[in-house]
Amino acid sequence: MGYSEIYKASLSDPEGFWREAAQAIDWDRAPTRALSHDGAGHYEWYADAMVNGCYNAVDRHVAAGHGDRTAIIHDSPITGTQSKLSYAELQTRVASLAGALVAQGITKGDRVIIYMPMVPEALEAMLACARIGAVHSVVFGGFAANELAVRINDCTPKAILAASCGLEPGRVVAYKPLLDAAIEMAAHKPDVCLILQRAQLEADLIPGRDHDWHAAQDGVAPAECVPVEGMHPAYILYTSGTTGAPKGVVRATAGHLVALNWTMKNIYDVDPGDVFWAASDVGWVVGHSYICYGPLVHGNTTIVFEGKPVGTPDAGTFWRVIAEHNVRSFFTAPTAIRAVKREDPKGEEIAKYDLSCLRALYLAGERADPDTIEWAQKVLGVPVYDHWWQTETGWTIAGNPAGLEALPVKIGSPTVAMPGYDVQILDEAGHPQKPGELGAIAIKLPLPPGTLPTLWNADDRFRKSYLTTFPGYYETGDAGMIDADGYLYIMARTDDVINVAGHRLSTGAMEEVLAGHPDVAECAVVGVSDALKGQAPVGFVCLTKGVNRPHDDITAECVKLVRDKIGPVAAFKLALVVDRLPKTRSGKILRATMVKIADGEDFKLPATIDDPAILDEIRDALQAIGYARA
Numbered sequence: 001m002g003y004s005e006i007y008k009a010s011l012s013d014p015e016g017f018w019r020e021a022a023q024a025i026d027w028d029r030a031p032t033r034a035l036s037h038d039g040a041g042h043y044e045w046y047a048d049a050m051v052n053g054c055y056n057a058v059d060r061h062v063a064a065g066h067g068d069r070t071a072i073i074h075d076s077p078i079t080g081t082q083s084k085l086s087y088a089e090l091q092t093r094v095a096s097l098a099g100a101l102v103a104q105g106i107t108k109g110d111r112v113i114i115y116m117p118m119v120p121e122a123l124e125a126m127l128a129c130a131r132i133g134a135v136h137s138v139v140f141g142g143f144a145a146n147e148l149a150v151r152i153n154d155c156t157p158k159a160i161l162a163a164s165c166g167l168e169p170g171r172v173v174a175y176k177p178l179l180d181a182a183i184e185m186a187a188h189k190p191d192v193c194l195i196l197q198r199a200q201l202e203a204d205l206i207p208g209r210d211h212d213w214h215a216a217q218d219g220v221a222p223a224e225c226v227p228v229e230g231m232h233p234a235y236i237l238y239t240s241g242t243t244g245a246p247k248g249v250v251r252a253t254a255g256h257l258v259a260l261n262w263t264m265k266n267i268y269d270v271d272p273g274d275v276f277w278a279a280s281d282v283g284w285v286v287g288h289s290y291i292c293y294g295p296l297v298h299g300n301t302t303i304v305f306e307g308k309p310v311g312t313p314d315a316g317t318f319w320r321v322i323a324e325h326n327v328r329s330f331f332t333a334p335t336a337i338r339a340v341k342r343e344d345p346k347g348e349e350i351a352k353y354d355l356s357c358l359r360a361l362y363l364a365g366e367r368a369d370p371d372t373i374e375w376a377q378k379v380l381g382v383p384v385y386d387h388w389w390q391t392e393t394g395w396t397i398a399g400n401p402a403g404l405e406a407l408p409v410k411i412g413s414p415t416v417a418m419p420g421y422d423v424q425i426l427d428e429a430g431h432p433q434k435p436g437e438l439g440a441i442a443i444k445l446p447l448p449p450g451t452l453p454t455l456w457n458a459d460d461r462f463r464k465s466y467l468t469t470f471p472g473y474y475e476t477g478d479a480g481m482i483d484a485d486g487y488l489y490i491m492a493r494t495d496d497v498i499n500v501a502g503h504r505l506s507t508g509a510m511e512e513v514l515a516g517h518p519d520v521a522e523c524a525v526v527g528v529s530d531a532l533k534g535q536a537p538v539g540f541v542c543l544t545k546g547v548n549r550p551h552d553d554i555t556a557e558c559v560k561l562v563r564d565k566i567g568p569v570a571a572f573k574l575a576l577v578v579d580r581l582p583k584t585r586s587g588k589i590l591r592a593t594m595v596k597i598a599d600g601e602d603f604k605l606p607a608t609i610d611d612p613a614i615l616d617e618i619r620d621a622l623q624a625i626g627y628a629r630a
């Protein structure tokens with residue numbers, strides 16, 4: 001069967017389709033049904049099954065005789081080191097770490113925060129939690145203490161697993177002081193922290209609370225896999241919404257195992273034993289699904305890469321890793337390819353390596369601009385597949401099912417809806433749009449397995465954010481269209497979320513920080529086009545009456561404040577003082593118009609604008625710093 005038949009079957013008979021896909025998973029108790037309802041308005045997948053995520057990612061491969069196969073390759077150009085772990089070694093290490101967690105009183109359902117850089121121990125930490133049914137929540141290392149504290153308060157972890165430091169080019173990021181500050185700030189306190197000491201910067205341990213990662217494992221019994229219910233949360237992953245409070249996306253265990261396993265062959269076209277590489281970070285959903293769980297559940301070798309596309313040491317790093325480790329399918333964000341293209345426009349670094357192992361490049365995380373796709377196609381000589389998904393879904397909503405049937409690539413489109421996703425374009429009233437017409441992208445319920453059942457501790461917010469605008473549908477927050485061939489095009493977000501270097505950020509969260517500056521009366525943050533990062537945040541601040549300090553001082557303080565409160569990942573480098581913000585007569589800030597002015601695009605004067613002259617002031621302020629040029 002080709003894509004079209006399979007897709008139709010997945011929508012007409014979701015039960016049959018996902019029961020069949022579930023056969024690839026090792027169950028402690030097989031599900032009697034795939035899809036059901038919980039009686040409180042949620043769809044559930046494999047609710048009556050019992051399963052263990054770690055068993056499926058690790059132990060079952062050892063049991064099947066593949067213990068010698070490489071599970072994880074750590075390639076760290078930033079430290080100049082490489083190492084490999086076989087599935088058997090990974091099993092021993094994960095069982096031991098899980099044993100240490102059990103010895104510290106962590107049991108099924110307890111939350112564990114993981115705050116770690118790109119080292120194999122980060123995956124071991126995730127898998128150790130999965131082994132004992134603890135619910136992990138990985139926090140990206142580029143977030144500041146305050147963001148970590150928000151997550152500690154929300155998911156109330158019993159334990160935190162962290163490394164002493166992370167490594168950014170030219171800078172050692174001391175994680176432990178950030179962790180200590182976050183715990184100090186948070187109302188909830190973890191019982192215990194396990195700290196992985198890295199040679200680049202060892203951390204002081206707080207007696208009683210902190211334990212050395214390895215010492216904590218001394219003398220403890222390795223932990224066995226604990227079967228959990230199909231809907232038991234595997235993890236919580238916080239992502240940006242419109243406000244400063246991040247959304248805790250919950251991932252149910254069984255669905256994510258089944259769905260991720262299905263994608264490895266059908267989308268990424270790898271067979272067990274093949275090397276698969278997603279150059280992302282464990283702190284993002286790509287890291288959860290495609291550095292850790294997906295490839296391991298499917299029996300692939302995964303690469304944990306501690307480096308950057310450029311500068312560690314050069315723009316050939318990606319190609320070296322692919323050639324050296326025999327990577328078959330490679331997944332990264334368009335921004336990373338743009339960074340490489342900028343340094344090596346002719347692709348001369350590529351010629352230094354034998355990339356005959358590489359079958360395809362997969363791009364996601366932000367819009368893949370045609371220039372980047374065409375450049376990559378040309379210099380790599382392999383298909384380049386854009387695919388579209390979100391933290392909420394955990395796997396591809398629209399992509400090219402290359403392992404099932406490679407469909408023709410249309411540049412600008414992430415291709416077609418994947419099985420289980422009934423993607424539709426709706427107008428404001430919720431009516432389906434015709435092919436080629438723009439609208440909100442929504443997915444008819446139920447969503448397939450592996451997608452979010454709810455938000456942690458926030459079911460009302462879940463319903464309001466995703467299920468209310470279009471009853472019977474999941475609202476993706478993206479707008480776009482579907483063409484006559486069923487190809488989807490993603491045009492823009494419908495909310496205040498922006499995408500900076502493939503990182504999803506909330507302008508609302510940045511505005512909350514700026515509003516906290518004592519001299520700021522009012523502010524707006526918008527995402528303007530950026531040639532490297534896709535979008536970059538720019539803040540506009542109006543000062544409190546009577547403030548007459550130098551504007552440069554105030555804007556520098558604003559930049560520092562966002563870095564301190566949200567973190568370097570916000571990449572907030574530009575703030576401007578303006579007299580007034582453009583608004584509608586009802587007081588809504590015209591952010592979309594500000595973006596168009598900054599990008600030098602034509603725009604229609606909003607009919608409801610209060611005072612059009614303010615737009616000229618905004619344009620002048622932007623032109624003074626090099627933006628807003630036609």
Ligand code: COA
Binds near residue numbers: 166308339
């Ligand atoms: N820990 C601490 N700080 C971090 C960090 C981490 N894990 N990751 C990033 N940062 C810091 C960076 O050092 C940088 O700090 P600076 O302002 O002091 O320079 C800041 O956060 C912004 O980082 P980033 O957006 O990564 O920009 P960059 O200029 O360092 O690199 C790219 C630009 C394009 C090379 C880089 O963004 C990249 O590789 N992107 C790929 C994105 C990706 O994998 N996305 C995941 C979704 S698939």
Ligand code: AMP
Binds near residue numbers: 367388391476492
């Ligand atoms: P995240 O949850 O961080 O993965 O971000 C998800 C959002 O990133 C989506 O809702 C889109 O706005 C954007 N996005 C991800 N992949 C793509 C893509 N292939 N094309 C366009 N936008 C994308």
